[in-house]
Amino acid sequence: EAQVTQNPRYLITVTGKKLTVTCSQNMNHEYMSWYRQDPGLGLRQIYYSMNVEVTDKGDVPEGYKVSRKEKRNFPLILESPSPNQTSLYFCASSVEEGAMEQYFGPGTRLTVT
Amino acid sequence: GNSVTQMEGPVTLSEEAFLTINCTYTATGYPSLFWYVQYPGEGLQLLLKATKADDKGSNKGFEATYRKETTSFHLEKGSVQVSDSAVYFCALSDTSNTGKLIFGQGTTLQVKP
Numbered sequence: 001e002a003q004v005t006q007n008p009r010y011l012i013t014v015t016g017k018k019l020t021v022t023c024s025q026n027m028n029h030e031y032m033s034w035y036r037q038d039p040g041l042g043l044r045q046i047y048y049s050m051n052v053e054v055t056d057k058g059d060v061p062e063g064y065k066v067s068r069k070e071k072r073n074f075p076l077i078l079e080s081p082s083p084n085q086t087s088l089y090f091c092a093s094s095v096e097e098g099a100m101e102q103y104f105g106p107g108t109r110l111t112v113t
Numbered sequence: 114g115n116s117v118t119q120m121e122g123p124v125t126l127s128e129e130a131f132l133t134i135n136c137t138y139t140a141t142g143y144p145s146l147f148w149y150v151q152y153p154g155e156g157l158q159l160l161l162k163a164t165k166a167d168d169k170g171s172n173k174g175f176e177a178t179y180r181k182e183t184t185s186f187h188l189e190k191g192s193v194q195v196s197d198s199a200v201y202f203c204a205l206s207d208t209s210n211t212g213k214l215i216f217g218q219g220t221t222l223q224v225k226p
Contacts, residue, residue, distance in 0.1 A: 004156070092214075104158070
């Protein structure tokens, strides 16, 4: 089954404790990205990747890092999480940048206390 | 910059009622337009899309027409069902070659039996 998976689905952590949210897709997609969803703001892009070893900042990259060492994986790293990073995070992928459809993972709900 | 504005929710309807969710956009160039749906506890799924002016996207009884003259992409359905209860997001493809989708804030639809 074609899908985007994320782990964990739920995470409660404390300020400053490094964490990684994993994202994996099995569709051989070149393009992957991370969004955060906040009430009243819709989804905003954090980082994106056009292909392996090619990443760039989205609209709200502060406090986040990403890597793309393999085509299928695109982890989101929070080196020192803060409470304003409490949010619902979605990973997405598409065949290529500009493709008509992006496929979204199920989301990771992160709470930073 | 490019942006999307959706009508505020929540929208509460009785089963078989007519649905309209308004969406207007601001964009340079010629973006593609999308409606995504998010069912409770799930990621976003593409509902329909339109790639150029006057195109009509349709799926599962939902329709939306790309209106360049009014910069709108309103979502409509003639007869809603309880199973349509979800959050609906209007989005456009950013024209800056980042592959980014720009989302509206989302509209929650609740359909009562």
